Structure formats: structure tokens, C-alpha cells
Amino acid sequence: AAVAYGNWQLSQYYQGAGDLQKSLDYGDKALVSAPHNLDILVSQVGVAQQMKNNAKTMDYSVRGGEAYNSIGKQTKPAELSDQDFASRIEEEKNASKNSYEFLEAAAYNVIAGENDAKSRMSYIERFTPAFPNSRFEEQVTSYAMVSLSELKDTSRLISFGEKTLAANPNSLPALLLLANTYVDDPKPGSVGKSVTYSQKAILVAKADAPDADRSRKLSAGMAHATLGYAYMKQDKTTGAIPELKTASTLLKGQDDQQYAIAMYRLGFAYAKLNRINEARDVLSEAARISGPVQQPSQDLLAKVNAARAKGK
Numbered sequence: 001a002a003v004a005y006g007n008w009q010l011s012q013y014y015q016g017a018g019d020l021q022k023s024l025d026y027g028d029k030a031l032v033s034a035p036h037n038l039d040i041l042v043s044q045v046g047v048a049q050q051m052k053n054n055a056k057t058m059d060y061s062v063r064g065g066e067a068y069n070s071i072g073k074q075t076k077p078a079e080l081s082d083q084d085f086a087s088r089i090e091e092e093k094n095a096s097k098n099s100y101e102f103l104e105a106a107a108y109n110v111i112a113g114e115n116d117a118k119s120r121m122s123y124i125e126r127f128t129p130a131f132p133n134s135r136f137e138e139q140v141t142s143y144a145m146v147s148l149s150e151l152k153d154t155s156r157l158i159s160f161g162e163k164t165l166a167a168n169p170n171s172l173p174a175l176l177l178l179a180n181t182y183v184d185d186p187k188p189g190s191v192g193k194s195v196t197y198s199q200k201a202i203l204v205a206k207a208d209a210p211d212a213d214r215s216r217k218l219s220a221g222m223a224h225a226t227l228g229y230a231y232m233k234q235d236k237t238t239g240a241i242p243e244l245k246t247a248s249t250l251l252k253g254q255d256d257q258q259y260a261i262a263m264y265r266l267g268f269a270y271a272k273l274n275r276i277n278e279a280r281d282v283l284s285e286a287a288r289i290s291g292p293v294q295q296p297s298q299d300l301l302a303k304v305n306a307a308r309a310k311g312k
Contacts, residue, residue, distance in 0.1 A: 004033035008040050015047055023047045024056070036067040038099040045106045054110045058123055061107035065130030068093070068100040101135075108136040111143055117150035138173055145177035157181055172219045175201035179226045183233065191233045198227035207250055214254060221250030225262040232269060240269050248282075260289040264297045271304050276311065279304045 007030035014023035027044045034040060041064040048056035071092045076085045107127050114120040124144045127134070134140065141164050148157035158181060164174040179197035182190040206212055207220030228243035244266035251259040263286035270279035283304060286297035 001034065004030045004037065004040070006030075007033070008043065011040075011043065011047070015043075015050075020047055020051050024051070031063075035063070036070065038064055038067055038096050038103075041067065042099050042102055045103060049106065054114065057106055058110045058126060061103040061110070062126050062130040064099065064103035065107070065127075068096055068103075069130070069132070071096065104131045104134060104136070107131065108134075108140065111140060117147040121147040121151065133167075137168065138171065141171055142173040145173055149177070149181075154181060154185065170204045172201060172204055172216075175204065176219060176222055176226070179223060179230075183226055183230050191230050194230045195227060195234075198223045198230060202227070217250050218254050218258070221247045221254065221262070222258055224250065225258065225265065228262070228269070229265055232265065232272075237269050237272050241266065241273075244269060256289050257291045257293075260286050260291055260293045260297070263289075264293045264300070267297065267300060267304070271300065271307075276304055276308045280308065 007026045011023045011026035011030060014020075014026060024044065024047050027040060027047060030040050031037070031044070041060050044060040045057055045064070048054075048060060072089055074089065076082070080088070107123075107130070111120055111123045111127060114123060120143060124140055124147065127140060144160055144164075145157065148160060158178065161174045161178040161181070164171050165178075168174075175197050179194045179201060181194075182197065183194035185191075185194075201223035202220055205216045205220035205223065207217045209216075212220075224243045225247035228240040228247060231237070231240035231243060244262055247262040248259060248266060251262055253259075263282050267279045267283035267286060270276075270282060280301065283297050283301040287294060287301050289297075
């Protein structure tokens with residue numbers, strides 16, 4: 001302990017003097033003697049952050065998370081009663097809570113700041129076991145889903161989503177991404193799974209509750225849009241229309257791109273049922289929104305207008 005303390009003091013001295021590499025090196029020497037010392041790990045994270053070294057920031061943060069989790073895994077000394085041992089564990093956890101939360105936030109910021117999908121995913125896979133039931137769970141799950149979508153790794157995305165739901169059955173990001181993944185998956189039964197996940201997301205979001213915030217309304221809107229799309233794929237076009245109308249109402253003014261997608265699909269559904277005037281109104285609006293569905297909306301609108309002219 002004395003050796004660890006001495007090296008840690010030197011680390012702090014060099015940090016103050018601006019020699020960050022030497023500071024990190026002496027901190028590492030301190031950790032050899034005291035690998036689970038949260039104070040030293042917090043200090044090392046501070047140095048790594050100053051160096052803008054994200055890999056090291058994640059390393060020390062994860063080690064700190066593991067050290068904190070090991071507090072509850074200690075073997076009970078024979079001389080202590082169960083109650084006294086439980087009290088001691090609780091005291092140790094409370095004493096270390098601020099350090100743990102600092103490390104958790106530092107690790108999360110590394111994930112949030114990483115632009116490369118592969119690196120971001122490797123950070124997430126280290127973060128998740130080190131910080132179980134994290135206060136950043138929803139955001140981390142969202143980043144994982146986006147990363148795996150970018151990597152076009154459908155099987156890993158589904159596996160991660162299902163693991164997330166096993167731990168937290170009401171995770172909206174996981175429900176939405178699984179719904180979206182399955183709706184475009186060609187395997188038999190996938191569209192049915194998309195319907196199930198979309199319906200669950202709608203229930204969890206509770207968009208009509210008085211306390212529903214923008215995020216929950218957006219989630220519900222996206223879930224209704226995916227459900228409508230899934231019904232169209234199942235040739236249940238009549239059933240798709242109310243879902244897509246609800247989606248459009250929830251998404252309007254909240255997310256232009258998601259709103260445009262919902263409106264395009266609604267226009268497509270109306271056109272399929274030969275409800276030409278309604279299709280024209282909806283597609284005219286979708287065609288005005290810049291983005292990936294603007295051109296398809298304009299193309300479909302032209303076909304609808306041609307059909308309308310022919311029918312006159």
C-alpha cells in the first residue's frame with residue numbers, strides 16, 4: 001500500500017507539472033500494487049481524459065466498474081454475522097458510489113464520442129458487464145443498435161437486442177430496433193416478430209399518458225409506422241392505414257424524416273386500395289420534405305395523378 005501511495009503521489013505531481021505520460025506511467029505502477037483502488041483509477045481516468053486517450057479512459061473506467069462490483073462478491077469472514085457483513089458491504093458501496101458514477105459517466109462519454117461503429121461496439125461490449133443496470137442503459141442500447149445497423153450485422157443486432165430485452169423487457173430502443181430489423185428480414189416469420197415488437201413498443205411508450213415526453217411520443221410514432229409497414233407486408237393494407245395515420249400524427253413536427261416515411265407508406269396504402277384523393281393529399285405533403293423518401297414520394301404521386309386523370 002505504501003508503494004502504491006508513493007507512486008500515486010508521483011503521478012499527481014507529474015500531472016500538476018503537465019507531464020501527462022509520466023503521470024500515467026506512475027499511476028500504472030501504483031495500480032500494480034493496488035489494482036482495485038478506485039481513487040487511483042479515478043485519477044488515471046482524469047489523466048487519460050486530459051490526454052484525450054479514449055482507449056485508456058475506457059480501460060481504467062471498466063477496471064473501476066469491475067472493482068466496485070467485486071465489493072458485493074467478497075467472502076464473509078467467519079467472525080461476522082450475516083447482518084454485520086451486509087452492513088459492511090453496504091457501507092463500502094456507499095463510500096465508493098461517487099467514484100463509480102464518475103467512472104460510469106467517463107466510459108459512457110467515450111462511447112458517445114466514438115464515430116467508428118466497430119470501435120464503438122467494442123467499447124459497448126466492455127461497458128455493459130462493468131456497469132450493470134447503468135443509468136445510461138437506454139442510450140448505450142441505442143448506440144449499440146445503431147452501431148450494429150451500420151455494420152450490417154443483423155444476427156449480432158438481433159442477439160444484442162434480445163439480450164437487452166432479457167435484462168430490461170421495456171427497453172424502447174431495443175424493441176424499436178428489433179421491430180425495424182425483423183420487418184425487412186426475408187426469413188419466414190420475421191414480419192410476425194416485427195408486429196409483436198412494434199405492439200410491445202407502443203404499450204411501453206404510452207404516448208397518450210399525461211407525462212409522455214417528446215422521446216416517448218417519437219418512439220410510439222416510429223412503432224406505429226413500423227407496425228403499419230408490417231401489416232402492409234402481410235397484405236393487411238386496411239389494418240395498416242390507422243397505424244400509419246397515428247404514426248403521422250405523433251411524428252409531425254417532431255421528426256421530419258420519420259414523418260415523411262410514415263406519410264409515404266400511408267400514401268402507398270391509400271393508392272393500393274384505390275383511394276386516390278387521399279393518396280394524393282398525403283403524398284403531396286411527403287413529396288415536399290427533403291430526404292431519402294422525397295423522390296419515391298414524387299414518383300408515386302406522379303403515378304397517382306396519372307391514375308386520377310385517367311379515371312376522370
